[in-house]
Every structure is written in C-alpha cells, then in structure tokens.
Amino acid sequence: MGGEITYGKSEAREEIVGEEKMVVAQRRYTPAGVGGVFPPLMKVVVVGYALTSKKIKSFLQPQFERLARKKGILFVPIDLKRPLSDQGPFDIVLHKLSGKEWRRVLEDYGNANPEVTVLDPPDAIQQVYNRQSMLQDVADLNLSDVYGKVGVPKQLVIKKDPLSIPGAVNKSGLRLPIVAKPLFAKSHELSLAYDEFSLQKLEPPLVLQEFINHGMREILYGVFPPLPCRNLQGGVLFKVYIVGETIKVLRRFSLPDVSKRELSKSAGVYRFPRVSCAAASADEADLDPCVAELPPRPLLEKLAKELRRRLGLRLFNLDIIREHGTRDNYYVIDINYFPGYGKMPEYEHIFTDFLLSLVQSK
Numbered sequence: 001m002g003g004e005i006t007y008g009k010s011e012a013r014e015e016i017v018g019e020e021k022m023v024v025a026q027r028r029y030t031p032a033g034v035g036g037v038f039p040p041l042m043k044v045v046v047v048g049y050a051l052t053s054k055k056i057k058s059f060l061q062p063q064f065e066r067l068a069r070k071k072g073i074l075f076v077p078i079d080l081k082r083p084l085s086d087q088g089p090f091d092i093v094l095h096k097l098s099g100k101e102w103r104r105v106l107e108d109y110g111n112a113n114p115e116v117t118v119l120d121p122p123d124a125i126q127q128v129y130n131r132q133s134m135l136q137d138v139a140d141l142n143l144s145d146v147y148g149k150v151g152v153p154k155q156l157v158i159k160k161d162p163l164s165i166p167g168a169v170n171k172s173g174l175r176l177p178i179v180a181k182p183l184f185a186k187s188h189e190l191s192l193a194y195d196e197f198s199l200q201k202l203e204p205p206l207v208l209q210e211f212i213n214h215g216m217r218e219i220l221y222g223v224f225p226p227l228p229c230r231n232l233q234g235g236v237l238f239k240v241y242i243v244g245e246t247i248k249v250l251r252r253f254s255l256p257d258v259s260k261r262e263l264s265k266s267a268g269v270y271r272f273p274r275v276s277c278a279a280a281s282a283d284e285a286d287l288d289p290c291v292a293e294l295p296p297r298p299l300l301e302k303l304a305k306e307l308r309r310r311l312g313l314r315l316f317n318l319d320i321i322r323e324h325g326t327r328d329n330y331y332v333i334d335i336n337y338f339p340g341y342g343k344m345p346e347y348e349h350i351f352t353d354f355l356l357s358l359v360q361s362k
C-alpha cells in the first residue's frame, strides 16, 4: 500500500534537515488517480497515529520525525472525527487511545484492511490494561533457567467490598506489607499497607500484591562489608523496553525495602500518587555494583520473546525487580503498553528500523 504513495517531482520542495539539505515532497495519496500521475522517486511508509497530545510530545520528537522522514517514513495524524477508511492509505496504524468505540473502529478497520499493520491489536492491549490479567502470561511461562527465575508477586483481586479485604488476605496467605494498585492500569496511585486491619481503608476495585524487597543484596555483605548507604532512594527497578525484537534496559529508583523490624513497628496505609514517574533514573547513579547489575541478557531475551508471542504485543515494557538477598530471583511487577519510548536512548533509530522492518516483512 505504502508503495503506491509516491512523491512527485513537481511536488518536491527543499528543506534543511539537520545539517543536510533534503528534498522533502508533499505527500500524495494514490487514490483518486493522483499517485499514478507522478513518477515514483521513493517508496514511503505511511504511519497513521492516534495518540494523546502528551504522548505526541514525548514520542514524536522533532529529531525522531526528521530521521524518520530521511528513511522514508511519514507520520500522519489520524482525524478521529472522520472515518478511518477515508484516511490514509496507511501502511501502519500506531495508537494508544482507550475506549470501546475506538477499539471497535480499529477492529473493523483491521478486518477490512488486512494489509495494514495495526500496532497493536486492541484485544491484546486490553489484557495488559487490567491488572488481573496483566501478569498472567508471565506466571504461566514460569521461566526458570541457568540465568535465573522470573515470577510474579502473589496477588489477589478485590472487586467490591473493602471490609472483606482483611479476611480475603488472611485466607489467601498473602504476606504483609501489601501493595495495592487500581485494577485498571491506566490509574497509577499506589498504596502500601503495613497491617491487616488498615486494608479496609483501601478502595476497590484493586489488585493486592505482596511487596517484594528489592534493595541491597544482603547475601553479599559477607564478601563486601556494607558501604555507607549510597542508595538512599531505595531499591532499583529495571525498565525493560521492547520494540519488536529489540530490548533496552534502563534503571530507575524504586521504593525502599521494608525490614521485618519496620513492619512490626508500623501500621497504616501509605499512599503514593504516582511512584513510577516520580522516580528518578538510576542509570547515572553511583550504585553498589551488585544492585546496579542488569538482569542477564539471555534471560531477558527469552522472556521478551515468549511474552511478545503470548501477549500478541510488539510495543510494551516490563518493570522487573530482583528480590533482595538473591542473585537471580526476578519478578515482573508491571507491564505497560506503548510506554515512554522517548526516554530510551537511541529510540529514534530503533523505532524507525522497526517500522521499516514491518513493511519489508510484508
């Protein structure tokens, strides 16, 4: 389809792009007999996008769009007020909008235009928008090899009655402290409950998860005596960004560990409005090497490959923590669809190559 959209010589204009002078053409759509009139100079991959303005700002950065244009990729905003089938034609549709109506529009469009790659299928995205189903594929995978083990925290779903929470927690054997997260992953408040009684203060629908300590690794203290505490901001979390077959891992600061002593002395529920975004990058921090060490590459490769297939997604990230006191016990605590790729070094090249590979493989 994209091959049918052609640049016409008479349409071309010059523009300064970075250091280079480039011929940038006006886009021309093939239908209505336009495309055939102009001799094709370059095949263009047209990416229609439906994103929030926040996402457009963080993702479609000018240098990214420029690089994409150089490689023959054009980003075209989708007009939500007009039928999708009247727009384009697109080679790829990139989206992160929610709502039943939008899902239906995309599904109909995907069925009617099987040659267009919809990134990603709305059904598959729904699975990770609900924290009840989000981590199910990781749990089913039960990944364990020489490089380590990957699991998910024990969790419990509470749909309605807050008064039922202490009993339900007791019955399930979930251990304190407990992290409470909104059932729907678009909401990001997080609470940490230190005692059973306080759990009644939480507001369902939510998912309760065991809190996994993921700070300094005590096991190594025998070898390296504890250093003055440099990691004051808490544990470290690994953000594993996936773009098709490519994986990039970044470090972020996370919540500090809760010791047994602290747990026995504390009570109540502590609320955090948006921990993950408030947390600073830990990539440049002076961390203890054993905390900073990234999860083994082969383990991440295997995990990403399996999850891509099982989730049916190509654009997502995983929040992974390494359990305190262990060398290779990993937990996936969160999966995000189409996360903040703008924070990923070299995302411009990774993403443009990925988009081109999608069209080539067709």
Ligand SMILES: Nc1ncnc2c1ncn2[C@@H]1O[C@H](COP(=O)(O)OP(=O)(O)OP(=O)(O)O)[C@@H](O)[C@H]1O
Pocket: 153, 179, 181, 185, 187, 188, 189, 190, 209, 210, 211, 212, 213, 237, 253, 254, 255, 275, 276, 277, 319, 321, 333, 334, 336
């Ligand atoms: N089970 C857990 N054990 C330990 N720490 C946790 C656990 N769950 C969450 N956290 C901490 O709380 C933070 C927020 O949790 P989570 O990532 O699930 O929320 P989110 O709102 O979906 O985040 P994001 O902005 O990445 O979408 C994590 O980044 C981590 O620091």
Ligand SMILES: O=P(O)(O)O[C@H]1[C@H](OP(=O)(O)O)[C@@H](OP(=O)(O)O)[C@@H](O)[C@@H](O)[C@@H]1OP(=O)(O)O
Pocket: 052, 054, 055, 058, 096, 185, 186, 239, 317, 336, 337, 338, 339, 340, 341, 343
């Ligand atoms: O805000 P950023 O662009 O950085 O991206 C964040 C993204 O927000 P946006 O899609 O609205 O932009 C969030 O999406 P929703 O859960 O709210 O849908 C979620 O995926 C975060 O995990 C992303 O942060 P990251 O995990 O990559 O650090």
Ligand SMILES: [Mg+2]
Pocket: 276, 319, 334
């Ligand atoms: Mg997260």
Ligand SMILES: [Mg+2]
Pocket: 185, 334, 335, 336
């Ligand atoms: Mg999340």
